[in-house]
Amino acid sequence: MDQPQANLTPANLVALHGTKSSVVLELDGDSAPLWRYWGPRLLDEVSLPSLRSTRREPSFSLNEDVPLAVFPTFGIGWFGPSALLAHRCGRDFSQSWTGCAVERDGGAVRFTLTDDVAGVAVTISLALDSASDILTIKTSLTNTGQHGLDVPHLASACLPLPDEALALEHYTGRHNHEFQLQQEALGRGGWRRENRRGITGHSGPCGAVVSGKGGGAWGAQLAWSGNHVQSIDWIDDGQFVWQLGEWLAPGEIRLAAGETLTAPEVLATFSPEGADGVARNFHAAVRARMSWPGGKMKSRPVHLNTWEGFYFDHDEDALRELADAAAEVGIERFVLDDGWFHRRDDDTRALGDWWPDTGKYPNGLAPLAAHVTDLGMEFGLWVEPEMVNPDSDLFRAHPDWALQIAGRPMLTARNQLVLDLTRAEVSDYLFGCVERLLSDLPISYLKWDHNRDLTTAGNALGSAAYRAQVLAVYALLDRIRAAHPAVEIESCAGGGGRIDPGIAMRTHRFWVSDCIDAVSRLPIQRGFLQFMPPELMGSHIGASPAHSTGRSQTLDFRAAVALTGHLGVEFDVRRLATEDRARLKHWIALYKTLRGQIHQSTVCRGDAGDGLVWQAHGSPSQDDDSWLLFVYRVTPTEQRHTPAVRLPFLDKGARYQVSVIEPASDSAQYYPGAWLRNAGLPLPPMKAESATIYRIRRR
Numbered sequence: 001m002d003q004p005q006a007n008l009t010p011a012n013l014v015a016l017h018g019t020k021s022s023v024v025l026e027l028d029g030d031s032a033p034l035w036r037y038w039g040p041r042l043l044d045e046v047s048l049p050s051l052r053s054t055r056r057e058p059s060f061s062l063n064e065d066v067p068l069a070v071f072p073t074f075g076i077g078w079f080g081p082s083a084l085l086a087h088r089c090g091r092d093f094s095q096s097w098t099g100c101a102v103e104r105d106g107g108a109v110r111f112t113l114t115d116d117v118a119g120v121a122v123t124i125s126l127a128l129d130s131a132s133d134i135l136t137i138k139t140s141l142t143n144t145g146q147h148g149l150d151v152p153h154l155a156s157a158c159l160p161l162p163d164e165a166l167a168l169e170h171y172t173g174r175h176n177h178e179f180q181l182q183q184e185a186l187g188r189g190g191w192r193r194e195n196r197r198g199i200t201g202h203s204g205p206c207g208a209v210v211s212g213k214g215g216g217a218w219g220a221q222l223a224w225s226g227n228h229v230q231s232i233d234w235i236d237d238g239q240f241v242w243q244l245g246e247w248l249a250p251g252e253i254r255l256a257a258g259e260t261l262t263a264p265e266v267l268a269t270f271s272p273e274g275a276d277g278v279a280r281n282f283h284a285a286v287r288a289r290m291s292w293p294g295g296k297m298k299s300r301p302v303h304l305n306t307w308e309g310f311y312f313d314h315d316e317d318a319l320r321e322l323a324d325a326a327a328e329v330g331i332e333r334f335v336l337d338d339g340w341f342h343r344r345d346d347d348t349r350a351l352g353d354w355w356p357d358t359g360k361y362p363n364g365l366a367p368l369a370a371h372v373t374d375l376g377m378e379f380g381l382w383v384e385p386e387m388v389n390p391d392s393d394l395f396r397a398h399p400d401w402a403l404q405i406a407g408r409p410m411l412t413a414r415n416q417l418v419l420d421l422t423r424a425e426v427s428d429y430l431f432g433c434v435e436r437l438l439s440d441l442p443i444s445y446l447k448w449d450h451n452r453d454l455t456t457a458g459n460a461l462g463s464a465a466y467r468a469q470v471l472a473v474y475a476l477l478d479r480i481r482a483a484h485p486a487v488e489i490e491s492c493a494g495g496g497g498r499i500d501p502g503i504a505m506r507t508h509r510f511w512v513s514d515c516i517d518a519v520s521r522l523p524i525q526r527g528f529l530q531f532m533p534p535e536l537m538g539s540h541i542g543a544s545p546a547h548s549t550g551r552s553q554t555l556d557f558r559a560a561v562a563l564t565g566h567l568g569v570e571f572d573v574r575r576l577a578t579e580d581r582a583r584l585k586h587w588i589a590l591y592k593t594l595r596g597q598i599h600q601s602t603v604c605r606g607d608a609g610d611g612l613v614w615q616a617h618g619s620p621s622q623d624d625d626s627w628l629l630f631v632y633r634v635t636p637t638e639q640r641h642t643p644a645v646r647l648p649f650l651d652k653g654a655r656y657q658v659s660v661i662e663p664a665s666d667s668a669q670y671y672p673g674a675w676l677r678n679a680g681l682p683l684p685p686m687k688a689e690s691a692t693i694y695r696i697r698r699r
């Protein structure tokens with residue numbers, strides 16, 4: 001017989017509320033709390049019948065049901081994916097909780113689960129930020145037993161998705177082709193992605209967006225720069241469970257008695273405004289985690305990066321001329337890329353030997369750096385500290401410093417190996433090299449690169465060192481930042497191979513892709529903006545034809561695509577024709593007037609059909625409802641009439657003034673918000689690979 005449906009007292013429920021979302025868990029005695037809800041905002045007071053009292057299908061079920069918990073574990077009645085796989089030489093292979101302590105603190109709750117039988121304890125903290133609707137989840141595992149505990153898997157979070165979750169958006173990628181959107185229906189067969197490359201990877205962070213029937217969407221991303229795994233499984237009580245966490249190599253984690261393993265954080269969110277709403281919440285969370293020199297982001301300075309203009313061919317006089325030309329067009333930060341250090345004439349050698357090449361720079365880098373700063377620009381320098389070339393003084397002196405597995409070949413990629421930063425002497429050496437450069441030169445910016453995946457990543461003890469390597473890189477960055485807090489750092493890994501909220505907390509810009517072709521960049525940047533805010537998006541005006549694709553585009557189009565991030569220029573500006581130089585100056589000046597609005601903005605992205613994509617940056621408040629709208633025609637029109645762009649982010653009850661700011665025009669038009677939302681903004685005919693930029697203001 002069914003038990004009577006008792007309403008729970010609020011004490012048996014944990015309800016966390018954001019502005020537009022809520023989370024509800026039900027305490028379940030000594031067991032792990034049960035997931036009851038993650039979705040649109042509920043009323044403050046939540047009351048619902050206990051899951052244990054609700055009706056279920058009894059056939060072929062355990063007499064005592066094991067529903068989806070905040071931390072489900074294998075072997076004692078739970079048949080879904082386990083948040084933990086652990087054992088002691090084959091024993092204690094299943095876990096279940098004999099105690100659950102709950103600590104509440106405003107919008108946060110902490111559960112400490114103990115298992116006196118298997119000898120483990122797990123702590124899970126959930127905090128829902130009421131402003132951003134970001135649910136931050138932190139998980140750690142302690143071995144409370146007497147003997148070592150092997151841990152093949154520890155999830156950072158297990159999130160519930162309702163049966164109405166339908167469509168999945170995730171990203172794949174490779175070098176030069178990051179953030180490629182994949183859209184799939186969410187099926188009962190499950191979905192799983194694993195990354196075993198040792199860094200975040202060119203697909204972007206471990207994360208995804210899942211949309212529901214009603215237009216709302218759930219999103220999550222892992223704050224981690226190493227191996228990772230995520231999966232979505234259908235469980236037969238009628239919902240999905242989404243797991244995110246580190247992917248651990250065999251034997252990578254063995255906890256000694258009393259030892260604790262802390263999993264990377266998960267940032268999760270529900271937004272009733274779909275994928276763009278999820279992006280906005282992620283942006284708010286990443287912004288809140290950033291650690292800017294001086295505590296506050298300064299205007300993002302226009303970069304000149306020497307890479308595609310000069311590659312390894314550094315000539316000091318030519319670089320001085322480049323700096324003169326750069327300052328003249330309005331560049332604010334001059335970044336000297338690869339090629340400046342001892343014997344670095346190509347990518348076959350020298351990584352590890354971090355002192356200036358005396359052939360190219362007879363008096364070191366100081367004269368060039370002084371020339372740059374005298375011109376009023378900041379001086380930035382490229383480094384790739386985690387790497388070593390076999391042909392380097394460092395490797396000849398310390399061949400054992402590279403990650404390796406005894407008896408296996410050391411596999412090079414771009415002719416380089418990865419240093420074992422888990423060894424204190426290696427991290428100390430690298431700290432010393434970087435510290436010397438930062439102390440000797442007026443460097444205010446480091447472009448920190450990482451140009452290969454990890455493989456044969458064994459440490460001196462012969463164990464897998466993937467996880468420890470990530471933690472050691474974080475520690476090295478933290479140490480450098482503590483010693484030189486005014487220096488900004490860019491995270492680059494062959495373009496966008498290390499973009500995630502873990503490294504974002506220690507860096508200030510991402511190099512999103514080595515592909516600077518403006519057409520290719522549009523989807524790459526759109527994908528980046530799903531997870532990260534625009535002020536962190538390094539976007540450069542590259543050469544034409546683009547080095548990566550061979551495609552040619554006008555300077556105006558290349559600039560209009562680059563303008564929506566942290567702008568840079570990456571070609572030899574000395575060689576610009578007079579007309580293009582004037583246009584480049586114009587675009588840089590325009591960026592300087594718009595960056596205040598683009599950076600820190602609310603971002604909306606869309607597709608108007610017929611080869612048109614758009615992106616809007618704005619501030620949707622009542623007092624300052626003002627937007628910049630970038631419309632790009634990627635391919636030639638197929639229609640006689642250009643489609644209008646529907647702008648769903650505008651207020652239907654307001655009236656808007658719309659003016660074209662690029663190509664510049666004096667005229668303005670007025671439209672009701674409801675018209676722009678539903679019928680759309682009429683567009684002029686546009687050629688393929690061209691852009692129109694509008695300003696839209698509430699009037």
Ligand code: GLA
Nearest residue numbers: 307337338492493494495514
């Ligand atoms: C990587 C980066 C480039 C450039 C080169 C230098 O590929 O993504 O921007 O810095 O390394 O070797």
